[in-house]
Structures are given as C-alpha cells and as structure tokens.
Amino acid sequence: MATSPVAHSPVGIPKSRVRQLMAASIGNVVEWYDWYAYTALATVFSVQVFPKDAGGLVPLLSTYGVFAVGFFMRPLGGLLVGAFADRFGRKAAMTFTIVLMGGGSLLVGVTPTYEAVGLLAPVLLTLARLIQGLSVGGEFAAATTFLVESAPRGRRGLFSSFQYVSTTIGQLLALGLSALLAANLDKADLSSYGWRIPFIVGAVLSLVGLWIRKGADETSAVAEEIQRGEAKRPRLFEFLVGYPKEAATIVGITIAGTVAYYTWTTFLPTYAQITVNFDVAESLEIGTISLFFFMVLQPLLGMLSDRVGRKPMLITFGAAFVILPVPLLSTLGNSFGSLLLVQLIGMVFLGCFTSISAAVNSELFPTRVRAAGAGFPYSLTVAIFGGTAPLIGTALKDAGNVEVFPYYMSALALISTLVYIFVLKETKDQPLR
Secondary structure, eight states: OOOOSSOOOOTTSOSOHHHHHHHHHHHHHHHHHHHHHHHHTHHHHHHHHSOGGGOTTHHHHHHHHHHHHHHTTHHHHHHHHHHHHHHHOHHHHHHHHHHHHHHHHHHHHTOOOHHHHTTHHHHHHHHHHHHHHHHHHHHHHHHHHHHHHHSOTTOHHHHHHHHHHHHHHHHHHHHHHHHHHHHHSOHHHHHHTGGGHHHHHHHHHHHHHHHHHTTOOOOOHHHHHHHTTSSOOOOTTHHHHHOHHHHHHHHHHHHHHHHHHHIIIIIHHHHHHHHHOOOHHHHHHHHHHHHHHHHHHHHHHHHHHHHHOHHHHHHHHHHHHHHSHHHHHHTOOSSHHHHHHHHHHHHHHHHHHHTTHHHHHHHTSOGGGHHHHHHHHHHHHIIIIITTHHHHHHHHHHTTOGGGHHHHHHHHHHHHHHHHHHTOOOOTTSOOO
C-alpha cells in the first residue's frame, strides 16, 4: 500500500496534545470573539443599521432578529461542515470555518449606516450574520470532535472543557474591548465608528488562527481511509438514519443548556439594561468579570466529570436551572453587586453543562459520522432555543411581560433534566466508538 511522502504521527495519536488544544482553541477564540462582539454592542449600533424612526425597542429587536437569523444558519453549518469533516478530516473543516468567520466579521465592520444606504445596511448585516452562523455551526461540529478525539482515555472531560475555555476567551476579548471602547469614547464616537473596531480586529485575528491551525494533526482515521479509497464516504444524513436515538438525545441534552448559556453569558447584561436601567459600561464590566470566573471553572469541572461521570454533572445543572432562574432574575437590581452575584451563581451551575457538552455529544457517535452527528442536532437545538433567547426576552419586555422569561427558562430546563435522568447513559468510561 502506498504511503504519503510526508511523515505524520498515526492518526488519532497526535504528536503533541498541547498543540492540538491550541489549534482547536485559537480558532474557537476567533470564532466566538466575532460572534459575541455583535451582542456586546447590539444596543449601540442597532440605531445605526436600522431606521431610528421606528421608535421604542424596535431597532434593538431588529438587531436581535438578525442575531437569531444567524443562529438558523448554524444547523446548516453543523450538517454540511460536519459531513465535510467526516469525509475530509477535522483539520480541513476547521480551516474552512475560520476563513468564513473572518470574512463575516470584516463585513459587519464595514457595513454602512441606514442613513447612508437605506435598506442595503440591514441586508449586508444579515448577510454577514448568515456567513458567521454557517461558520459557527461548522466550527462546533469539527472542533469539538477534534478536541475529544485528541484526548487520552480518561481525560475526555478535561479536553472537552477547552471548547468553552476558548469560547469564553473569545467572549472576554470581545466584551473587554467593548467595555474599553464604552469607557473611553463618548456616546457619539462609539455610535459613529467605535462599534466597528472590534469587528475589524476580529478579521485580523482570524488570520492568526488560520496560521496556527496549519500545525495540527488530523484525528480521524476514517477520513484518511476515505481519502485513500479504503472506505466509503458517509451519506449526508447517515448519522440520522443509523443513530436516530443518539441524535434525539443530543436535542434533549442541549435544550436547557443553550438557553441558560446564551441568557447568562450573552443576554443578561442587556436584560439588566432593559429591565432595571442598568448602566451599559458597568454591565459590560460585570460580564467580563463573570466570564473570567466561568472560564476558570471549565477545566476543573471537566476533570470532575472524568471522575464522577457525565450524568451527575448534567443532573446538577438541570435541577439548578429548574429552580434558580425565577428567584435570581426577579431579585435583579441596578447595583453592581446584584448583577454580579446573579451572574456568578448561574455560571457555577451552567459550567456543569458547558464543561462536558463536547464530550457527551462526541461519545454518542462513532468516528465515521461523529462530526455531523454531534454537530447538526446540537446546532439545530441551539438555533431554535439559544438563538431566540435574547429575542424572546426583549420581545417580552416590549410587551410588558418580562417576568415570564425566567419561567420559560425553567420549563425548558425541566425537559432536559428528565432526559439526563431517564434517557442518557453514562459514557465516561466507554472507549470512543
């Protein structure tokens, strides 16, 4: 059998696991920095891209509507890029996703105002979010399987946690830069040009991520067998036809996690602004502190799951979010300490889900369809429930029923908790299929 003239470590046994972590993480940092720069500055640029004369919260609602539209590209990214990763390898797929995200970020940064070009402004913004949504959905499919497949046995929870370590680093960079701009620019400058700076920076960072990912080792032996003609390509929906229960289980696992995640890490500062008139700059500062705390928790909770299992962690998370959203959000005040305490409490329990999400999803599918199988149902669930969380919360406020939102979160958490208890099987000690 002919072999490649380039020497590589055997697929699935990386030369350096640290390098693998860096390759997945740097790209994920860039992906999610761009994604969250949008939400961090939504209240600032909404009146620039959408018509001001609509009044009330309509420009902000329109901005979050575009945010949700981007989410609905994520399932397509999870499906198409996941299938690409299963056929051609995780590394090739991750290269593709980071290029897409950089292009989408650049387009947001140069989008003209509604006053200058009319309807073309929201059209360009929507196009940018569609590109970014496709990229993020594909990134989860490729990068999470890459991380878990790079891990030694007994450390998959720890390696899985770096999915959200890197995601949180991206958020911290986005929120930190946004807070810096909000603190040092007056409102007129921030509204006219300051909000564009983070998106231009994101486009530059994508080039750094692209360079680092070139040094990664492929982790899918099946993909290489396919390229050598030794195995058939998986069909586009083979994961769904062959593993319908596993796909449905991922949906149930993810419902509560995605709503809690996007509420606590993304929407909560805006929620505080529109419910208790919280200061924009202070809410961004609190978000930055909370995310750093959240990031530190991830590897600790990932290692804990390698000891106690995935089910106890998920049940703890689910039960907490059945009980906590109503009392926490109803007692939210406009003081610094109030918002900080609410965010920190929620993030402790949220970490029980985020630290092991990649491991749980990847452990359910065999290598041949792992990226598409884990990526598509996860991204579809995130699009339906996570991407719409800020939109639903803002719409409820506009309708005068904002107190309904925490009950909505608790109801979804109950659904997932039942899945954790009665459907999900423990996978921590099982070898990857």
